[in-house]
Amino acid sequence: SYVLTQPPSVSVAPGQTARFTCGGNNIGSQSVHWFQQKPGQAPVVVVYDDSGRPAGIPERISGSKSVNTATLTITRVEAGDEADYYCQVWDSRSDHYVFGTGTKVTVL
């Protein structure tokens, strides 16, 4: 089955930039989506289709992708950005959805 790998944790000071990856086999050919989940809450999409930004998501949050890696970047990090972040794709071979392992972002 398709696997998406993320770093377990990232720490960043307020006002700095957080950047973390999502790796998967030939992910460059996939449409990658990103979710933010705060404690006790349901996930919320922050980036869809690699770099699309849903209404209400600040421009500080952006997505990008290369051949084997998708990246979520949060600039000018705020305390409110502290959360778990998950990448997600649809695996067309299995017709299943796959989530990454998740990255916990801690604001120092």
Added chain:
Amino acid sequence: QVQLVESGGGLVKPGGSLRLSCVASGFTFNDFYMNWIRQAPGKGLEWISYISSTGSRIQYADSVKGRFTISRDNAKNSLYLQLNSLRAEDTAVYYCARRDMGYYYFDFWGQGTLVTVSS
């Protein structure tokens, strides 16, 4: 506004059964694919099943195939998940989620319902 409200979670013994429900409002339910996604305590997200808008297409994750059954009643704007042969590892918050019409991601989620499997 779009709302998804799950119910039916609770404590059940290993080998037992449970039926989860999700009532949708604020959108045309029968236009959208719907999904169940779960999250074990302290763990990541796991997609477990989807059903197409008409119910003609269904898929399950390998971890639940043969034990869980997804269904929907478009007249009642409702999504269901029948959980059978439950195991301790099925303990999780179960979310229903709508799939975006254009892209393969989940654009709206419910608040989740907790299923605890324990003797």
